[in-house]
Amino acid sequence: MVGAHATMAIVGGGLAGAKAAETLRAEGFSGRVILLGEERDHPYERPPLSKGYLNGSSERAEVFVHDSAWYAAHDVELHLGQPVVAIDRATRELRLGGDGDVLGYDKLLLATGSAPRALDIPGVGLGGVHYLRRLADSERLRATLQTLGRENGTLVIVGAGWIGLEVAAAARGYGAEVTIVEPMSTPLQVALGPELGEFFARLHQDHGVKFHFGATVTEIEGRDGMVLAAHTSDGQEHPAHAVLIGVGAVPQTALAEASGLELATREEGGGIAVDAALRTSDPDVFAAGDVACAFNPLFGRRLRVEHWANALNGGPAAAKSMLGQEVVHDRVPYFFTDQYDLGMEYSGFVAPGGYERVVVRGDVGKREFLAFWQTAEGRVVAGMNVNVWDVTDPIQALVRSGAAIDPDRLGDPTVPLETLA
Template identity: 55%
Template sequence: MSSEQTHVIVGAGMAGAKAAETLRAEGFDGRIVLIGAEQERPYDRPPLSKGYLLGDQDRDSVFLHSLGWYGDNHVELLTGRRVSRLDREGHAVELAGGESIGYTKLLLATGSSPRRLRVEGNDLTGVHYLRRFEQSDDLREAFANGGRVVVVGAGWIGLETAAAARKAGCTVTVVEPAETPLHAALGPEMGAVFADVHRRQGVELRLGVGVTGFVGAGKVSGVATDAGEIPADVIVVGVGARPNSELAEDSGLTVENGGVVVDSALRTSDIDVFAAGDIASVPSSRYGQRIRVEHWQNAVDSGPAAAKAMLGQDVVYDQLPYFFTDQYDIGMEFAGWFAPGGYDRVVTRGDVEGQAFYAFWLAGDQVVAGMHVNQWDDGIGPVQELIRSRRAVDADRLADTATPIV
């Protein structure tokens, strides 16, 4: 690699930071510029709704690298800087304020942002969203004060923050328009299991209920729903995320359904521009369609893969999606993927009531996704192996704990 080359990474989250790390590890000796909109240096996001929010992790443990790592590895880290324009013809990015930085290769790793609930009262004090360090800090302080917490949305962020609020001693109500928590992520069968987990911990679940607004004079005092008002001192909104693909779309790159379309080497419709992490819409040979994954492991894996592709290495990125959660005394790992209605049945193995089991989602006689709850002796490995094998399974044998999974 010529030292005259400049590789620019827009987005200083997990995918971007791992890409910068990989460029140096693979021997790139040119200029690396890592640009982040946040003031903080790159950090790990899962702790913001898990260990850090719970108070089990300190602040320093969440950062991906030491402060000196960037200088030691000659990575120019620009924090608190936002890229306002991508000039593909001129091979440059323009920063807000007018500065321009030229690139040889460019990686877009701009991540995602919380979806805003567009209702009256959304700007009241006490309404919280969770994506950034300072937002987790605000929630830690709010939970420490106790009181009535209403969580809007029973997805992963909603349930993890509900668990943290309960640990802090708050009264917690979760409002969700679907019939179960995690309805889109896990389907109704396992959604019902997580509903039971939270009810056992004293969380009130208002399912099949929609939010119509937030109530208060300057500060929230309640949540208005189509089933009546719920008193609240703190509101946490967790209704999903949207990919930050505006920069790509404005520059004319191919974007579909919010995802930046890439090939198996994570290259966009421009041969010198790559995309990784939450925004990348990647072809999956396993599932026969494009998928866009917003979970931690995808950022961990796709950043390095994109970096290697930027260096001209042969890359085929076709990872099996993976994510995890920690709630109360539940530890869960999930592997695979399915679209809504993309499975025929769920097979369980072990003690569901005792919260120590496996679950498998089957389409026909193949496992397309699976998870374990508190099964740490074997963990998620057998599930991943089974999905990758694409072999036909016998549901009765799969459910039998005396028969090996693989």
């Protein structure tokens, strides 16, 4: 156990940082815990920002990791609206923005997350152009969608990834018209491949969403500071009253890079390079959440995972590692989505070109099925359940097993999943 007079500093006021602070106290650490957040809101979870809170099915208070009194009650020093601008690893000090205060640390966790990838085209500064990452973004977008629904307005979404599709579902729920512009031939093509990408295209088309595939947005036209239309690379014009840009996220590595910490390569997904114990190239500095590119022994490579479960589990794992405990963070990557009446969970990791076939069991037409990504050797590298519940554990067991599985048995709903691994 780290000494009682030690100081644990956590930079990043999101889910990973908050769960790390919680775990430090739960594990009996009695020293100083400092949590520094760039935003002025208490640490919150991000999935509701494009799901329940955005679509109006949940309230603002439900997004927070802890209630505001929790931090003082557990002697966690919470610094909100105070970005860290520099790390001095030689002296183990953090310099804060604004007043330039300096804080010392014995162990440091970087949980700085990621930021929306910016689109550099004319018109992105117009008043009706949105990105979605922070709670304030979701509040502003929610108000816009409500207005579009009342006035039969149109939202153009740039990018058919998870954020784009979840916002599309919320917008249709309010009654807004939606057009999605996507350079690939299906939604989610990089994440799921064309087979399941086409499934999600049909889901949204059945709910009135229009897709424009094979093109990019080259300009957002406006007048008097407001959006009028989005122009695409193939010369088409899409009338719009608002635009959401959802073209991916970039890990927030500036602090780590400036302090000389090792970064992961672009091929690995970028981010701060950490080992399976979430240690960086500095033994006193750790990283977790979206910003961390961690070696996962299960897959034999570094992975950077931008999903809720990685922050939920990575923060506690990093905290235990900071305390000197033996940690191997080798969880199967997991994420979920809710769109209209469809709920989906996905477990595993598929590199581009890393599968031979997709095996389906169940009824795709009824939107109640499982899908498995298999290699040529028959290994299951990922599995997805759509409107079928309580199967995450056996799906993850298949991924962990690395066993070659007969695709006919894998696709047979009469064969229990538990018997395959």
